[in-house]
Amino acid sequence: MSRIKLPLILIIIAVFLTQACGKKEKLSETDFSEIYGIDSDDPSPRFVVYHSNDEETEVHFMVHNRTLTYGLSPTGLEEAQIKVKWELYKGFESKEVIDSSTFEMIDTIAFKGSNQLSGDFKINATYPNSYLLKVVLIDMIKKEEIVSFVEIDKRNKNNRQNFKVTLKSTGALLFREYLYPGEEVLIEYKKDRHSGPLYNHHFSMIFPIAPPPFALNQKVKFNYDNHTLSELINQGSGVFSFTPGDNGFYHITPSNETKNGWTVYAFGEDYPEINTPEEMLSAMRFVLTKKEYNALKNTPELRKNLERFWLKAGQNPDRARELIKLYYSRVENANYYFTSYKEGWKTDRGIIYIVFGPPDVVYRSGNGETWIYGEEKNYRSTNFNFNKVINPFTNNDYELVRSTIYKNPWYRSVDAWRQGRISSKDA
Numbered sequence: 039m040s041r042i043k044l045p046l047i048l049i050i051i052a053v054f055l056t057q058a059c060g061k062k063e064k065l066s067e068t069d070f071s072e073i074y075g076i077d078s079d080d081p082s083p084r085f086v087v088y089h090s091n092d093e094e095t096e097v098h099f100m101v102h103n104r105t106l107t108y109g110l111s112p113t114g115l116e117e118a119q120i121k122v123k124w125e126l127y128k129g130f131e132s133k134e135v136i137d138s139s140t141f142e143m144i145d146t147i148a149f150k151g152s153n154q155l156s157g158d159f160k161i162n163a164t165y166p167n168s169y170l171l172k173v174v175l176i177d178m179i180k181k182e183e184i185v186s187f188v189e190i191d192k193r194n195k196n197n198r199q200n201f202k203v204t205l206k207s208t209g210a211l212l213f214r215e216y217l218y219p220g221e222e223v224l225i226e227y228k229k230d231r232h233s234g235p236l237y238n239h240h241f242s243m244i245f246p247i248a249p250p251p252f253a254l255n256q257k258v259k260f261n262y263d264n265h266t267l268s269e270l271i272n273q274g275s276g277v278f279s280f281t282p283g284d285n286g287f288y289h290i291t292p293s294n295e296t297k298n299g300w301t302v303y304a305f306g307e308d309y310p311e312i313n314t315p316e317e318m319l320s321a322m323r324f325v326l327t328k329k330e331y332n333a334l335k336n337t338p339e340l341r342k343n344l345e346r347f348w349l350k351a352g353q354n355p356d357r358a359r360e361l362i363k364l365y366y367s368r369v370e371n372a373n374y375y376f377t378s379y380k381e382g383w384k385t386d387r388g389i390i391y392i393v394f395g396p397p398d399v400v401y402r403s404g405n406g407e408t409w410i411y412g413e414e415k416n417y418r419s420t421n422f423n424f425n426k427v428i429n430p431f432t433n434n435d436y437e438l439v440r441s442t443i444y445k446n447p448w449y450r451s452v453d454a455w456r457q458g459r460i461s462s463k464d465a
Contacts, residue, residue: 065170065187066130070400070407072185074375074391083175084213085188087199095163095190095199097124097171100156100213103145107180111146118145118155119178126161126190127170130403136169137162142178156211166193187402189433196291196298198433202226203300206279215377215432216303216310222281225270225300227292232276235269237294242266242286245380247323248389251422251444255437262297265289287379289431297430305381310373312366315340321369321383322347324393325455351458361458368392378432386438390422393451395460397422407436411447420447 073082086098099122108116119142126137145155163169169190176183191199203212206222217223227236243264249255270278270290282288282304291299308314312321319334322344326334330347337343345358352358369383372391376382383392390409391397397409406426412419422444424436454460 064131064133065127065172066401066403068401070187070402071397073187074371074396074400083173083184083186085173085186086202086211086213087188087190088202089163089192089195089200090160092165093162095161095192096158096202097161097173097188098156098158098211098213099173099175100154100211101175101184103147103153103155105177105184106145106155107177108145108147109179115146117147119143120145120155121176121178122157122159123174123176124159124161125172126163127172129168129170132170161190163190163192165195168193191433194298196293196296198300200227201290201300203302212302215301215434216305217282218307218309219304220281222279223302224273225278225280225290226276227278227300228276232292233272234292235271236278237291237299238268238270238280239265239289239291240268240283240286241289241379242284245384247320247384248386248438250324250448251386251390251438251440252442252448253440255440267294287431299430301379301431303377303379310370310377310382312369312373315344318344318366321366321392324389325365325452351456353458357458361455361460364460365392365455368395376434376436378435379429385436387424387436390438393448393455394420420444 083099083101085100088096088098090096101120103118106118106120108118111117121140121142123140124138125135127135139159141159143155143157147153161169161171169192171188171190173186173188174183175186191197194200203226204210204224205212206224212223225236241264270280273279278290280288280290282302285304285306287301287303289299289301291297303309308317312318319331319340323331326347334340334343334347348358348362349355352361369392372385372388373382376385376388376391378385382388387407387409394411397411399408399410399414401408401410404426407424409422409424410419411421423439425439427435427437429435451460
């Protein structure tokens with residue numbers, strides 16, 4: 039399993055003055071499909087938002103250097119040149135840029151390896167408001183850009199954006215929503231302003247896979263009291279040490295009377311990758327019949343029998359390998375994009391992404407997302423609507439609006455997988 043190393047040498051060259059406000063189209067009218075078209079092996083930038091005080095917010099970003107182009111500098115070192123442009127909006131429905139700025143960076147490496155480039159900037163964001171931040175990272179050598187959107191939520195002083203979390207082993211910011219077994223982090227909350235403990239709520243329940251899009255989703259009320267509680271002791275200056283134990287998710291709150299806090303997930307040492315035969319079988323639930331699934335679950339040679347399934351689907355070893363690679367890359371991408379209180383591949387967006395692939399068109403608003411497969415406004419296209427769920431554990435919980443009209447498209451896509459006729463839209 040690959041792990042991210044320490045950030046590279048990073049030089050911030052210049053920060054330009056805030057640009058004048060301008061008029062744009064509504065962000066809710068923008069096609070966001072590119073954000074789900076990037077493979078987890080070549081991932082999009084990651085962001086951490088931290089409300090350092092009531093008037094300012096820190097925005098930290100990280101991008102893998104393998105996504106950048108390095109050229110030889112006059113000093114003989116390999117350098118990547120990156121321009122960062124950001125614009126702040128009131129929300130998806132806003133046209134007006136209320137603040138913006140641009141700066142450039144150079145990343146220098148004297149050797150080749152898998153590393154990351156990171157940086158940060160500050161924005162003027164006040165309580166109790168919410169914003170939408172557009173960040174454009176431009177590779178100045180390749181002349182390509184990556185556009186990201188980051189929600190800034192300053193309506194609550196106890197939500198996850200009020201916590202800054204670093205890895206104790208490296209001092210680097212934690213840019214992911216999950217921890218590996220035994221991985222210790224330091225949590226900063228209201229530095230020098232919070233003298234009491236933090237409360238650690240561990241939820242160990244295993245959540246089910248989302249049902250197919252045409253099936254009725256029997257909602258089960260979440261039992262918030264079904265957890266174990268412990269205290270994290272202040273190490274000084276509002277810093278707390280935390281190491282995950284058993285699998286599940288951990289919800290850290292500043293008070294035992296609030297449900298708002300910072301949540302981190304523990305889904306095993308390989309997450310978001312799928313490596314064991316048992317994990318591979320679980321993630322195949324969508325393309326197997328109940329009889330096939332139960333038979334495979336009880337077989338003593340699970341990996342060999344999984345390979346036989348894909349060989350039958352692909353008709354030859356080369357095609358079978360292509361199908362396996364495509365299927366499980368979608369599973370890992372779903373974990374990368376859609377992890378919430380449960381693994382990304384188990385969520386509503388996860389199952390649609392795995393079976394149908396990356397959507398052709400994506401529209402986002404403050405209330406949800408619309409995915410379109412096919413041409414927009416074409417009666418042959420399939421549209422999925424996801425409503426955003428207010429959830430104290432995550433800002434990434436979306437619920438599909440289910441309908442019986444999805445039954446035929448779903449089974450057509452499942453049959454395409456089973457017959458090896460699936461085509462890759464992921465590249």
